[in-house]
Amino acid sequence: MRTRGGVLVANIIAGLALGFTVANIGFGDYAELNRMFTFQDLRMLLAFAGAVGIIVMFFALLRVRRNLGRIHAGVVPGAVLFGTGWAISGGCPAIPIIQVASGYLPALVTIAGVIVGIRLCRWANTRYFHLDTGSCGQ
Template identity: 30%
Template sequence: MTQEAKPNADKPRMSPFAYLSVLLVGAYLGALFVKSEVASWERVHAMFLLQEAYMYLIIGVAIAVAMASMLLIKRLGVRSVDGKPIKYEPKPYHAGVVVGGMLFGAGWAITGACPGPIYAQIGAGEWMALFTLAGALLGMLAYAALKPRLPH
């Protein structure tokens, strides 16, 4: 097979160490989500009913950490695991952002999980989260199928 026939032939491959690093960070985040109760349906439910500020404080801390991290990444010129520079490129605002945000929020309120905590819930033995994962995957496939007709 020639070089032209392989579309990803020049793309560097991730090392086993990089895969292991990603797996360990994911496992750490999953444990953190479970222990901090971010993956708890009851906590998410109380947040959406404005009964307690716990989740809002967690989200606020996460935003502050993300801001500080992005500042450090820019200043230090950090690269991704595959050697590419990490860049922040703002997404354009459009009507689809509002509709998508409302759908995302509704799914989060009903299931008690946004994408990251779904895996933490499954890992913690909350097998009903498999239905949440199936719904998230169906939503992703529906978006992919409808993308050409949606406002962007």
Template identity: 75%
Template sequence: MRSRGVVLLANLLTGLALGFTVTSIGFGDYAELNRMFTFQDLRMFLSFFGAVVIIASVFALLRVRRGAGRLHAGVVPGAVLFGIGWAISGGCPAIPIIQVASGYLPAVVTIAGIVVGVRLCRWAGGRRLLRVDRGSCEG
């Protein structure tokens, strides 16, 4: 029971640190996100590129292998839909929480959209309309 408390505290502190960092660099600011998606400011794209380089390097060092090298048929359309939703709403799943905590209340609509999207994914997967398992609906 004690270890669960330590894990909860570690998750809470890590989440607060991530939220502070994301807010400090402007990732929670809708105007910053809009400038990125309209190619007016490439700073955030470069930040994402740097993050991908870092995680790819860590995966290579740890010899992490994901999948058999083939993409699931839904990855590309899902990524396009995710990007369009992010461009419209100004947030991926974590950003709206940071936006609401920062006082940007329209992000509540984005959070509601995320919840509806996950539920629709589960519903479609349960009816075999999508070839996914329930766990893959969360990302």
């Protein structure tokens, strides 16, 4: 039986390993991300595609099945906002943490933007959209 402490330690170790790897191969570098989004350098894009391919194989081996019914109403606008924010700021929600840890302090603005965005999403969802509770990073 797993203990909460053991799972926490495993998550911390995995997070540190991921952060070290991402920072070490340059995926936390804004210029590198910009080259990916402008298709000047396909290295990162191919790395992401490779990661998706690997997880698809693991899901197939583990026989993970998803119900691919109707798409959630927030997927398309959320994807557009996420991609736009990533292209402008140079980081998805995890990358700015790595950038700050690497000494790139302007990424603090991105982290603040993520926090404000989550709060705005929760407010808009409560007031206007009434989607399920998991749609705003909860």
